[in-house]
Amino acid sequence: MSWNAGARTKLEVMVLRDTGTITTGDGKDYQAFPWQLGEIVAAYMMLRTLGTTSGLTSIMLNKTFEDGTAAADILSSVLSIAYDASDKFTRLDMGDVSDKQLRRGDELRLDVDAIPGGSDSAGLHVHVLVRVQASNP
Numbered sequence: 001m002s003w004n005a006g007a008r009t010k011l012e013v014m015v016l017r018d019t020g021t022i023t024t025g026d027g028k029d030y031q032a033f034p035w036q037l038g039e040i041v042a043a044y045m046m047l048r049t050l051g052t053t054s055g056l057t058s059i060m061l062n063k064t065f066e067d068g069t070a071a072a073d074i075l076s077s078v079l080s081i082a083y084d085a086s087d088k089f090t091r092l093d094m095g096d097v098s099d100k101q102l103r104r105g106d107e108l109r110l111d112v113d114a115i116p117g118g119s120d121s122a123g124l125h126v127h128v129l130v131r132v133q134a135s136n137p
Contacts, residue, residue: 009131009132009133010131010132011041011129011130011131011132012035012038012129012130012132013127013128013129013130014031014033014108014127014128014130015031015125015126015127015128016028016029016030016031016061016108016110016125016126016128017029017110017124017125017126018110018112019122019123019124020122020123021119021120021121021122022047022057022115022121022122022124023112023115023119024112024113024114024115025111025112026062026109026111027109027110027111028110028111028112028124029109029110030107030108030109030110031107031108031128032105032106032107033102033103033104033105033106033107033108033130034104035102035104035130035132035133036103036104036132036133037101037102037103037104037132037133038101038102038103038130038131038132038133039100039101039102039130039131039132040074040100040102040128040129040130041129041130041131042091042092042128042129043061043075043079043091043092043126043127043128043129044089044090044091044092044126044127044128044129045059045079045081045089045090045091045092045124045125045126046088046089046090046123046124046125046126046127047081047088047121047122047123047124047125048088048122048123048124048125049120049121049122049123050081050082050083050084050085050088050116050121051083051115051116051117051118051119051120051121052083052116052118052120053083053116053118053119054083054084054116054117055082055083055114055115055116056080056081056082056083056114056115056116057080057081057083057112057114057115057116057121057124058078058079058080058112058113058114059078059079059080059110059111059112059113059124059126060073060075060078060079060111060113061073061074061075061108061109061110061111061126061128062074062108062109062110062111063099063102063106063107063108063109064106064107064109065103065105065106066103066104066105066106066107067105071109072099073098074098074099074100074108075092075098076098077092078113079092079126080114082116083116083117083118083121102130108128110124110126112124
C-alpha cells in the first residue's frame with residue numbers, strides 16, 4: 001500500500017504480524033525491503049486481544065543487511081502495550097528509530113521480547129511506515 005506525497009517521495013507500509021496467541025522469541029515474522037532506498041518514519045503496534053494478567057507485550061524490530069551483515073535492533077526502545085491498556089494501539093516516532101535507512105534486500109524481523117503473565121495476548125500487527133524515493137519500483 002502506498003500514498004504519493006508529491007513527485008519526489010512516497011510513503012509505503014511494511015506489515016509484520018503474528019496472528020495467533022503471542023509467544024516470546026525472535027523471528028516471529030520477516031519482511032524484505034523491495035525498494036532501492038528508504039527511511040523509516042514511524043512504527044505502529046496493535047493487539048487484537050490484550051493479555052489478562054499483569055505485564056506488557058513488548059516487541060523489537062531487527063534489521064539484517066542485504067550484504068549478510070549481522071542483524072541489529074533498529075528501535076532505541078521496545079514498543080509495548082500493557083495488559084490493562086485502554087488502547088490496543090501504540091506508535092513509535094521517527095526519533096526512536098536508531099537505524100532508519102533501508103536498502104533493497106534488507107530484511108526487517110519481528111521479535112517478541114515480553115508477554116503478559118497470562119500468555120493470552122493475540123493478534124499482533126506491526127506497521128512500519130517508510131519514506132521512499134518516488135522513482136523506486
